[in-house]
Amino acid sequence: MAILEVENLKTWFHTRDGVVKAVDGISFDLAPGKILGIVGESGSGKSVTVHSLMGLVPQPPGRIEDGSAHFDGSDLIRCAPRELRAIRGKRIAMIFQDPMTSLNPYLRISEQLIEPLLIHGLAEREQALKKAIAMLEKVGIRDAAERIHSYPHEFSGGMRQRVMIAMALITDPEMLIADEPTTALDVTVQAQILRLLKELQADLGVSVIFITHDLGVIAELADRVVVMYRGHIVEQGDVLSIFDHPQHPYTKGLLACRPRLESTFKVLPTVSDYLDEMEVGGQVELSEKPDAAAHIESLQQVADSEIDENDLLLEVRGLQVHFSERAGFFFGPKGLVKAVDGISFTVPRGSTLGLVGESGCGKTTTGRAILNLVAPTEGSVQFDGQEIAGFDAAAMLPLRKRMQIIFQDPYSSLNPRLTIEQALTEPMSVHGIGRHHAERRDRAAALLDEVGLDARFLRRYPHEFSGGQRQRICVARALSLEPEFILCDEAVSAMDVSVQAQVLNLLKELQLRRNLTYIFISHDLSVVKFMADTMAVMEGGRIIEQGNAEEIYANPSEAYTRRLIDAIPRDSVSFIRERVG
């Protein structure tokens, strides 16, 4: 007997440009005490599915056209709002993606935790507080009795997500919906949260729907898997069979595109290597590419470029960046934050240095200091033999051409009011590349072509593009000055795995073609392993381990590095078999 039966659910959005069939006739069951994973990329309709169940779809433009969702005798789709409210939050709880924004910053944790108990009349204030403290302890927050009176900003991202979980579970729900609860978190924190969820689920016997774009997470957690693509379920089954014998080409692509520690791909396979999309009479038909297997085979064979270890493009010695916490205008510095505390490394021309570490370890500040976007407090940065630390804007200008940066968030790194053409030609005109505008525009078109976008896109604005396309535009913008060195600051962390694979391939391809040198900053070791030749592990503003990337993976000498490696979701069939038993 399933706790939730969803049948033929259809949620469509009626927009000005036509009907978007976000969810188009899906059916699945959730067995009691089990974890169901829903996988799919952004826009596949996985979030809309659970939002439909919870009555959270904005109507209009959204409308649930058809279908039913039976939860313990009541149909969640058709029942009255009052009935739904009684179920929602009490018997079905939800955890959201971003722990930073899903807690009210003006209310103490205690107030937010006991609110659901009070609203649903499950407990008096005193009791509720006691229960909240117990719940916080259960989700692994130490000194819960004291910390419960803190405000959300006093907790880190991972801790906030724990609080969110506590809040969701405090009413002893029968079902928990987790909508990408770990996507905004570091891999190490993600591993902790996944473990916690798993334990809690076993402990409390709650049934879970877990939504993610990452099959690796599913492998760690789920009992059953539903794979969604474009509003349809393309495949569903128990976790072992999905990983062992994926049937649908989309699932195969999704499985292959995730960089793995043990894989030897030089170019990552992407979903489009497997999947053929054909539009037949307005319906999109999906089929497997006939030559997929051979093509994937060939990807393993791509050769690496030769790197001359002595030809150093970048040399960093004893770099320190300290921030002072200012108390006010008339007062001196209050305290000192040593974001980067004396690090040294070298990057040979044409190679990639991977800089890994958890949030707050100083890896981003290091990157900013190399580009002189923040002033280094001490130390030297030599670029192509020239000392550049502490250069002012004017002195940096000629070097800006040669050193570029790609940011994490493709949504905030493009000015929304400039067309792609303006965004690409502006740096050229500042640096006097190209004699007149027409020439610059031609170059911009060529750049778009190089990053795999159509030159027609020049006249469009950033909001018309998807995340992956925007990141390509950011790459094109960085390339517009023909740099030798590009700093990729978490350049793929915000992306779906399928899009991530495409962007990683693009970066690698450009490196080979243009002999680019990268520093690749990431918290995800599997990505760094794919990209980097050498690697430096940072913790607390210092480099604790550096050397050849492959060797570090094989034999990490520091416990911290070990932990980072262990945090990567394991999705090998043998692991799953062992887990499921």
Next chain:
Amino acid sequence: MGGLSIIAPWIAPYGYETQNLELKAVPPQLSWNTMQAVYGRCTLEQARTNAEQLGGALGKIKNTQVAAKLHGTIDERDYGETMWVSDWQGAGPKRIEISPDGFIPLDDAGDEATFLYLHSRAHWLGTDELGRDLFTRLLYGGRVSLMVGLCATSVSLTIGVLFGAVAGYFGGRTDDLMMRFVDVLYALPFTIFVILLTVIFERNIWNLFLAIGAVEWLTMSRIVRGQVLSLRQQEFIEAAIALGIPRWRIIWRHIIPNCLGPVIVYTTLTIPVVMLLEAFLSFLGLGVQPPMSSWGLLIRDGSKVLEEFPWLMIFPGSVLAVTLFSLNFLGDGLRDALDVRISKD
């Protein structure tokens, strides 16, 4: 751009007003059949047409006193009277009788003669205590008010946006200094500040605009600074720095366009404030001087006699309200038109 069409009816009478520059004192009443005598030399036929075009004619004048002020108004009590007039060509005074069909040959009947005819000078919106036509004063007042509204607001917009953008962009100590400067200006009683400005500089209407603008930019700069501080965190600004784009260009091209939304909304809110401010200053004798008017002044005057002559309050008030309403629509329209995310797809 629905905003523009809404203010179109307002634009139309505005052009109309220039022909109506006759601030003649007429009795303070909302009288619909008050007539004004006009006379000129023309043929009988022309005179008849003129009289018709100008809204019909009236009968005889009873009161000869009226003749002294020919361009004044005459009402029913004056019918059947005779009056002395001197025509505009400089001929001596003549005795005329005002007949019901509105024109009387003064010379012998001929091809051409001097006629007196009366045309309706109905005051659509009534007149004020001094007998001035409210409609005319509204139109003229509109010129002043809109000018103050637009000029002072654009002064405040320019200073405020630039000041705020610079303070927000450079941050740190520069920001502290600039914002403390704003605080100091906030603390000054603004009337004294404006009085000082108008005293130091010559007292004319342009300086008034400048003075008001110079006071009103403070809040604008605060708003812009807040916006810029959050924009500053966005990665495209950092990307622009990394691309070596000069600072002024970053501020101008990347920062200011992105904080236009709140700026436009606040601007449309500033305009009414500025208009009322102008009325207040005019009352103190620092702004517009009578007999010139402005909407603010009209409202102020009207509010004093609200019980006796409500129209003096109602009409200027509603005109101001409708204008502000339209400006708000215009603001919304502008914001949407400038927002690339909403326009075309």
